[in-house]
Amino acid sequence: xxxxxxxxxxxxxxxxxxxxxxALEPERARTEMRVASSMVEIRDFxxxxxxxxxxxxxxxxxxxxxxxxxxxxxxxxxxLSLVEVAxxxxxxxxxxxxxxxxxxxxxxxQ
Amino acid sequence: xxxxxxxxxxxxxxxxxxxxxEPLPTEPYLSQERFALERDxxxxxxxxxxxxxxxxxxxxxxxxxxxxxxxxxxxxVRGSDGIVRAFHNVCSHRSNTLVLDERGTCPGRLNCHFHxxxxxxxxxxxxxxxxxxxFDLDKRDHGLTPVNMDIWEGxxxxxxDPEPAQTLxxxxxxxADQLAGCPFDKMPLSQTYRxxxxxxxxxxxxxxxxxxxxxxxHRHVAGDAFRTNDKRQSRYQDLRLYNYHSVWSCEYGESxxxxxxxxxxxxxxxxxxxxxxxxxIGEMDFxxxxxxxxxxxxxxxxxxxxxxxxxxxxxxxxxxWEIRVHFREPLSVRERIRQEYFKCIxxxxxxxxxxxxxxxHSGLASRAKPHIILQDNEIAIRHxxxxxxxxxxxxxxx
Ligand code: FES
Ligand SMILES: [Fe+2]
Numbered sequence: 001x002x003x004x005x006x007x008x009x010x011x012x013x014x015x016x017x018x019x020x021x022x023a024l025e026p027e028r029a030r031t032e033m034r035v036a037s038s039m040v041e042i043r044d045f046x047x048x049x050x051x052x053x054x055x056x057x058x059x060x061x062x063x064x065x066x067x068x069x070x071x072x073x074x075x076x077x078x079x080l081s082l083v084e085v086a087x088x089x090x091x092x093x094x095x096x097x098x099x100x101x102x103x104x105x106x107x108x109x110q
Numbered sequence: 111x112x113x114x115x116x117x118x119x120x121x122x123x124x125x126x127x128x129x130x131x132e133p134l135p136t137e138p139y140l141s142q143e144r145f146a147l148e149r150d151x152x153x154x155x156x157x158x159x160x161x162x163x164x165x166x167x168x169x170x171x172x173x174x175x176x177x178x179x180x181x182x183x184x185x186x187v188r189g190s191d192g193i194v195r196a197f198h199n200v201c202s203h204r205s206n207t208l209v210l211d212e213r214g215t216c217p218g219r220l221n222c223h224f225h226x227x228x229x230x231x232x233x234x235x236x237x238x239x240x241x242x243x244x245f246d247l248d249k250r251d252h253g254l255t256p257v258n259m260d261i262w263e264g265x266x267x268x269x270x271d272p273e274p275a276q277t278l279x280x281x282x283x284x285x286a287d288q289l290a291g292c293p294f295d296k297m298p299l300s301q302t303y304r305x306x307x308x309x310x311x312x313x314x315x316x317x318x319x320x321x322x323x324x325x326x327x328h329r330h331v332a333g334d335a336f337r338t339n340d341k342r343q344s345r346y347q348d349l350r351l352y353n354y355h356s357v358w359s360c361e362y363g364e365s366x367x368x369x370x371x372x373x374x375x376x377x378x379x380x381x382x383x384x385x386x387x388x389x390x391i392g393e394m395d396f397x398x399x400x401x402x403x404x405x406x407x408x409x410x411x412x413x414x415x416x417x418x419x420x421x422x423x424x425x426x427x428x429x430x431w432e433i434r435v436h437f438r439e440p441l442s443v444r445e446r447i448r449q450e451y452f453k454c455i456x457x458x459x460x461x462x463x464x465x466x467x468x469x470x471h472s473g474l475a476s477r478a479k480p481h482i483i484l485q486d487n488e489i490a491i492r493h494x495x496x497x498x499x500x501x502x503x504x505x506x507x508x
Contacts, residue, residue, distance in 0.1 A: 054374050057443055061443050079447050080450050083375075097462055101461045
């Protein structure tokens with residue numbers, strides 16, 4: 001949890017505040033979030049974050065050699081959740097892979 | 111870019127007429143007897159990849175791999191002398207499994223948890239509690255049991271036969287020649303998936319070992335990713351059949367459309383240093399290393415990387431499909447997110463594959479069909495089964 005007074009996301013990205021619950025790690029937590037979300041929630045998340053991706057990357061590049069401050073790190077994790085759900089919105093247009101197995105069978109070691 | 115892929119039909123059987131064109135029997139996917147032969151004549155008598163040396167960079171680092179079909183647990187450890195060795199993960203006292211975790215670092219010695227016999231990280235028996243109470247026990251005779259091991263390009267292979275018929279290098283043959291010097295060590299392991307599938311291990315390997323299904327089964331993700339002819343049928347750029355192994359290579363399709371996320375992630379990120387692998391044949395190369403190992407090299411933006419697959423048979427109808435994802439150290443945040451994106455969209459495709467492997471196995475198990483039928487672009491599958499038949503035929507008592 002962010003300390004008192006510390007913004008949870010970098011100021012420039014305060015519009016993404018409602019999507020803070022997608023700032024998850026490790027990978028498995030993001031997959032679990034995807035599985036637990038409705039398509040309406042996933043689409044809403046995508047529609048807000050995808051247009052900001054370029055700005056997010058440009059912002060984050062400044063921290064690439066240092067340990068990221070916590071707000072930047074949360075922003076980074078949100079970008080990883082975006083790519084986790086990318087196919088659902090961009091290609092499948094539904095919550096599940098077509099004729100696929102349960103995503104949680106892909107148990108990762110991270 | 112000029113296309114290197116020839117689109118004509120039946121070109122590969124012309125190159126390799128010996129593999130034949132006949133249908134293949136379905137019984138080898140189902141028979142218990144056959145499974146036992148694969149265990150004794152293939153898995154016990156082939157070089158089996160168990161991992162990479164990069165997994166154990168430091169003195170005392172170890173990992174344990176189970177070759178379940180042979181009921182073997184293999185301990186691979188880097189000793190205090192820096193040398194990597196493989197042992198049966200079994201205590202000399204009463205055969206307890208020595209190391210229980212999958213990986214770790216030992217402080218120069220390994221203790222058995224049963225009666226605390228202690229071994230060095232190079233395999234000698236160092237200490238036996240209450241040694242005086244044993245009968246003529248000479249510790250020098252009771253070190254860990256070594257397993258034949260060799261390393262190729264950082265890949266650790268073991269051979270369960272005490273006297274392997276071939277060296278690893280000659281076993282790998284053309285694969286070793288083609289990939290000699292490949293910078294695998296620049297692309298560290300990023301993620302491992304292990305999926306237990308209700309299918310024979312060869313069903314999954316076969317399903318991966320061709321490009322024919324891409325425009326159909328993977329139509330949503332990768333339908334137009336690879337080069338196809340004017341009828342949208344996949345064609346290989348190259349195909350090579352080796353002594354036991356094979357590689358097929360393909361080019362990416364020109365019509366492949368980038369999604370909004372992909373366009374952002376594949377945007378030029380100011381990094382001019384492209385990372386390419388001169389050993390690659392096409393833009394994606396799928397090496398099948400007999401019997402159960404795959405090295406899949408592919409281009410990804412300005413970078414290149416690879417996946418490995420292992421198909422670990424548990425029973426005739428149960429398999430662990432292990433997928434290892436490797437990436438070079440990303441040079442930008444954009445590249446790092448691109449790697450994650452690639453992993454996620456691959457994982458979606460793999461979910462389609464797992465469901466398909468199980469559906470195919472169910473169909474085979476119904477025994478409705480005595481044969482499977484293969485086309486020219488499924489020639490690597492044919493080659494694999496021919497190698498398998500040869501190995502099993504040669505090992506049978508005459
Ligand atoms: S079995 Fe290992 S010390 Fe007894
Ligand atoms: Fe597939």
